[in-house]
Amino acid sequence: MKRYDKHFKEEAVRLVVELGRSVATVAKELGIHENTLHKWVSQYKEHKENAFPGSGNLLPEDAETRRLKKMIADLQEENAILKKATAIFARHQK
Numbered sequence: 001m002k003r004y005d006k007h008f009k010e011e012a013v014r015l016v017v018e019l020g021r022s023v024a025t026v027a028k029e030l031g032i033h034e035n036t037l038h039k040w041v042s043q044y045k046e047h048k049e050n051a052f053p054g055s056g057n058l059l060p061e062d063a064e065t066r067r068l069k070k071m072i073a074d075l076q077e078e079n080a081i082l083k084k085a086t087a088i089f090a091r092h093q094k
Helices: 006-017 023-030 034-050 060-093
Strands: none
Touching: 006 023, 006 034, 023 034
């Protein structure tokens, strides 16, 4: 699958959004599928300057979600360790 950089996507979207050109015309001129350009336009309209974060990068809200999920997993692991330790200490106190 061919990959396009952020600049290419932004320029393609700009031709449609700012200059009012049709998706079909721009897609044909750039040699990309119309559905691909429709998707890029939708992503741009939803995320504006955060659209097209690049390979391996996340949108800011996705990065925050990932960070919070990791924090929850870490806390759950710490909680499980503390429960086991409490059970061990309770057995030794009897």
